[in-house]
Amino acid sequence: MTITQLLNRIKPLDQEQMAETQAYLDTLTKPIGSLGVLEDMACQLTAIYQDPRPPIPAKALIIMIGDHGVAAEGISAFPPEVTTQMTMNYSSGGAGANVMARHAGAEVVCVDIGVAVDLPDMPRLIKRKIAYGTQNMTQGPAMTREQAEKAILTGADIVAELVRCGVGMVATGEMGIANTTAAAAIIAAIKGESAERVVGRGSGIDDSRLQRKITIVNQALTVNKPNPQDPIDILAKVGGLEIAGLVGVILGAAAERVPVVVDGFISTAAAVIAASLSPDCKAYMIGSHLSIEPGHQHMLSYLGLEAMLHMRFRLGEGTGACLAMIMADAALKMLHEMATFESAGVAISISRPSETQKAKDIPWGHL
Numbered sequence: 001m002t003i004t005q006l007l008n009r010i011k012p013l014d015q016e017q018m019a020e021t022q023a024y025l026d027t028l029t030k031p032i033g034s035l036g037v038l039e040d041m042a043c044q045l046t047a048i049y050q051d052p053r054p055p056i057p058a059k060a061l062i063i064m065i066g067d068h069g070v071a072a073e074g075i076s077a078f079p080p081e082v083t084t085q086m087t088m089n090y091s092s093g094g095a096g097a098n099v100m101a102r103h104a105g106a107e108v109v110c111v112d113i114g115v116a117v118d119l120p121d122m123p124r125l126i127k128r129k130i131a132y133g134t135q136n137m138t139q140g141p142a143m144t145r146e147q148a149e150k151a152i153l154t155g156a157d158i159v160a161e162l163v164r165c166g167v168g169m170v171a172t173g174e175m176g177i178a179n180t181t182a183a184a185a186i187i188a189a190i191k192g193e194s195a196e197r198v199v200g201r202g203s204g205i206d207d208s209r210l211q212r213k214i215t216i217v218n219q220a221l222t223v224n225k226p227n228p229q230d231p232i233d234i235l236a237k238v239g240g241l242e243i244a245g246l247v248g249v250i251l252g253a254a255a256e257r258v259p260v261v262v263d264g265f266i267s268t269a270a271a272v273i274a275a276s277l278s279p280d281c282k283a284y285m286i287g288s289h290l291s292i293e294p295g296h297q298h299m300l301s302y303l304g305l306e307a308m309l310h311m312r313f314r315l316g317e318g319t320g321a322c323l324a325m326i327m328a329d330a331a332l333k334m335l336h337e338m339a340t341f342e343s344a345g346v347a348i349s350i351s352r353p354s355e356t357q358k359a360k361d362i363p364w365g366h367l
């Protein structure tokens with residue numbers, strides 16, 4: 001598959017289904033519109049699934065993992081080895097993302113798309129390494145255009161495979177020390193924002209590292225001159241392999257007609273690139289939380305996404321997206337279980353208790 005073929009598969013949502021669902025919601029035993037964001041989500045989900053009463057979907061959190069050459073510039077509070085250590089942690093089920101995914105009933109799928117070392121085979125890990133990390137973007141492009149495109153297609157391919165296994169909702173997650181620097185550089189490049197406005201403390205840097213991080217983002221933009229009209233050029237020059245993989249996850253989800261819940265700052269930078277490649281893919285995105293990182297709200301507004309959770313999260317990994325998947329379940333249960341004024345007048349009855357779909361076993365070896 002080529003990027004163009006992937007983009008061509010993404011279709012706009014059926015507005016009639018959205019209106020039909022809203023009309024049904026207005027018959028339920030509540031003041032009109034009183035379940036706010038859940039109502040919007042119910043309309044969106046029915047249109048995505050082309051089903052007025054979609055079942056509760058099987059879910060997967062896809063954690064794209066990659067290292068960053070720019071980590072050598074000392075712009076993270078942690079050393080690059082943490083990327084690999086956290087990969088082990090995801091595999092054994094002990095990371096924050098594992099906990100939130102379990103809470104949401106989601107399978108965790110980790111993808112080595114660009115870790116700097118060779119990893120052993122381990123549970124929950126798919127090996128799709130494209131390079132041993134990116135190059136240092138202060139000295140030249142982080143990756144080649146071919147690598148960025150390959151990473152996008154890899155992300156889309158993994159979503160397609162999961163959908164074939166029965167997954168009906170995906171969440172984006174990432175791990176890669178220094179990736180808030182890459183995400184900030186992407187937003188600065190695509191939105192013409194100043195680095196000062198979009199660079200934050202990431203994993204917890206102090207004031208002097210923060211100043212250095214701003215300088216590094218400016219240097220990366222000056223050296224590489226990414227073309228603001230060409231999202232793949234930006235992604236390749238100042239992005240990361242895991243961010244490119246997530247662009248593919250988002251585009252792939254839209255192509256497969258499954259909702260994709262977008263996590264924090266880094267995932268949203270991927271969503272901005274995906275939306276620039278295909279404005280129609282925005283309709284398949286669900287917002288999750290508002291990250292502490294400056295610039296996140298700005299990106300969400302650009303995408304027309306609502307951060308429904310205000311929890312002071314600044315972790316990434318897909319932690320916020322997993323919690324938002326629970327909200328999506330609640331939106332669907334509202335459609336299945338809430339009484340209408342008419343039915344409640346007779347008796348309060350649950351028309352059909354919601355059942356969660358189960359994915360078939362994920363063929364790890366095959367992926």
Ligand SMILES: Cc1cc2ncn([C@H]3O[C@H](COP(=O)(O)O)[C@@H](O)[C@H]3O)c2cc1C
Nearest residue numbers: 076078174175176177178179180202203316
């Ligand atoms: C132990 C640990 C677990 C994490 N899980 C996600 N991140 C988050 O922090 C990193 C980005 O921050 P920066 O750009 O400052 O390096 C990414 O890996 C992101 O997923 C983590 C960071 C650490 C240290």
Ligand SMILES: O=C(O)c1cccnc1
Nearest residue numbers: 264265266291314315316
């Ligand atoms: O919002 C995020 O995704 C985030 C913020 C800080 C560090 N890592 C991730």
